[in-house]
Amino acid sequence: MHTIRTAFSTPILVRDMEESGPVNHRLMEIILDMESRTPGMKRSNIGSWDSQKDFLEWPYEEIALFKKWVINGIKEITLKATKQKYNPKAQDMLAHAWANVSRADSYRKIHNHESCTWSGVYYVKSDLVKEKSVSSGNIEFLDPRMLCIQAELPNSSFGSRVRVVPRAGRLVIFPHWLLHYVNPVEDDSLRICIAFNVKIESQSVKRRGGTMLPLQKAQQFAMAETDAPSS
Ligand SMILES: [Fe+2]
Numbered sequence: 355m356h357t358i359r360t361a362f363s364t365p366i367l368v369r370d371m372e373e374s375g376p377v378n379h380r381l382m383e384i385i386l387d388m389e390s391r392t393p394g395m396k397r398s399n400i401g402s403w404d405s406q407k408d409f410l411e412w413p414y415e416e417i418a419l420f421k422k423w424v425i426n427g428i429k430e431i432t433l434k435a436t437k438q439k440y441n442p443k444a445q446d447m448l449a450h451a452w453a454n455v456s457r458a459d460s461y462r463k464i465h466n467h468e469s470c471t472w473s474g475v476y477y478v479k480s481d482l483v484k485e486k487s488v489s490s491g492n493i494e495f496l497d498p499r500m501l502c503i504q505a506e507l508p509n510s511s512f513g514s515r516v517r518v519v520p521r522a523g524r525l526v527i528f529p530h531w532l533l534h535y536v537n538p539v540e541d542d543s544l545r546i547c548i549a550f551n552v553k554i555e556s557q558s559v560k561r562r563g564g565t566m567l568p569l570q571k572a573q574q575f576a577m578a579e580t581d582a583p584s585s
Contacts, residue, residue, distance in 0.1 A: 365434050365435050365528070366516060368526050369525045374523035375522075378478045378479060382479050385455060388405055388412070398535075399460065400460060400461050401457075402454055402456040403454065405452045405453040406452060409452050410550075420548065423476070424474065428554070440556075445568065446554055446555050447568070448552065452549055453478075454546065454548070455546050456544075460538065461539070462536035464533055465534070466531050466534070469530065470551040472530065472552045472554075473527070473528060473529070473552070474525065474527035474528065474552070475526050476525045476547060477521060477545070480545045481543030493517070493534055494516065495516040520545060
């Protein structure tokens with residue numbers, strides 16, 4: 355046998371939802387209204403507003419549709435991570451989510467998410483792609499192999515960062531343990547996003563969900579089981 359294996363790969367799903375414009379517009383209205391009526395939560399956010407983690411329980415049709423997008427994304431990245439061997443059922447997913455509104459000078463410190471299976475973010479509105487700066491408001495993921503930075507191997511991926519541009523309608527899903535941060539917003543543009551955590555509870559893996567509720571049952575609007583889209 356003679357081979358060079360690629361070990362410890364880390365999946366990051368980036369998917370642009372087609373024709374999400376009208377839904378995003380309504381989500382923006384819902385989130386800005388909530389921002390105007392409730393105080394922000396303090397997490398890794400600096401200078402921006404975070405809602406409570408009850409976003410998935412807000413009784414709006416658009417949020418029910420958002421859950422469907424999340425379920426499909428979770429299925430897709432789980433199939434990828436398990437080499438197509440595990441297609442999780444929606445009823446096995448627990449989740450919570452919170453909305454974020456970011457304006458000038460706001461950013462997010464380096465952090466990972468609480469213990470779960472997958473974490474993610476969906477961008478409802480982002481003016482930042484018009485920015486000259488390539489870093490303004492972008493989310494950047496750090497190489498989880500912490501000692502890689504000592505390798506000093508030019509042109510390798512060791513110790514590199516992965517940057518994702520926050521475009522409206524873009525869904526990003528990644529392992530909860532993957533460290534990331536958000537660069538400061540450099541002008542008066544508005545960025546609105548929804549962050550979420552999902553735990554998959556299978557018959558063989560039963561874990562406590564904490565504040566998470568069943569992703570399929572928590573919403574007011576009924577939602578059918580959906581299959582993962584072909585990539
Ligand atoms: Fe995060």
